[in-house]
Amino acid sequence: MISFILDGHKFQLRAAAVIVHDGSVLLHRTEFDAFWALPGGRVEPGEDAAATVAREMQEEIGQEVVCERLLYVAENFFDYQGQRHHELGLHFLAHFRPDSQLLAKDRVHIGIEGNQRLEFAWFALTELHQVDLKPSFLITALTQPGLPFGHFRQRE
Numbered sequence: 001m002i003s004f005i006l007d008g009h010k011f012q013l014r015a016a017a018v019i020v021h022d023g024s025v026l027l028h029r030t031e032f033d034a035f036w037a038l039p040g041g042r043v044e045p046g047e048d049a050a051a052t053v054a055r056e057m058q059e060e061i062g063q064e065v066v067c068e069r070l071l072y073v074a075e076n077f078f079d080y081q082g083q084r085h086h087e088l089g090l091h092f093l094a095h096f097r098p099d100s101q102l103l104a105k106d107r108v109h110i111g112i113e114g115n116q117r118l119e120f121a122w123f124a125l126t127e128l129h130q131v132d133l134k135p136s137f138l139i140t141a142l143t144q145p146g147l148p149f150g151h152f153r154q155r156e
Helices: 049-061 125-130 137-141
Strands: 003-006 009-021 024-030 040-042 065-080 083-096 109-113 116-124 150-155
Touching (some): 009 049, 040 049, 049 083, 049 109, 049 116, 116 125
Parallel strands (some): 009 083
Antiparallel strands (some): 003 009, 009 024, 024 116, 065 083, 109 116
16 A cells, blocks of 8 residues: 655555435444544555545445546545544545445445444435534535535645
């Protein structure tokens, strides 16, 4: 994965899926985190970012996703588990196959990353302001009509 520490900052290149269905967006979190984020993961050397999204979704939840287009580029600066992070995020508009069981919004879907349990859940776009969503620019960006392309800088 493209991740290294330099001058006290952990840099990582992350690709994520923006999956919107019937007015809701799919988010995930680890069982230990209170906040939610877009599903995805770190890009491997030589791997294109859309392929990262597809690989991560297959590994974590066993579902095929198709990336449609690059939606957001995010420069994200934050602290996590005592480490300062500098993350470059590439967020892709994506979708599941029409018969995917993950389209069911009435329950939390369970996934796994390594030995860590992941929770996947749908959140209404109109209620994102009530969700602890990271990075927080997504609360506004995901409610823009037509989901226009955007470049964001976030310091949290």
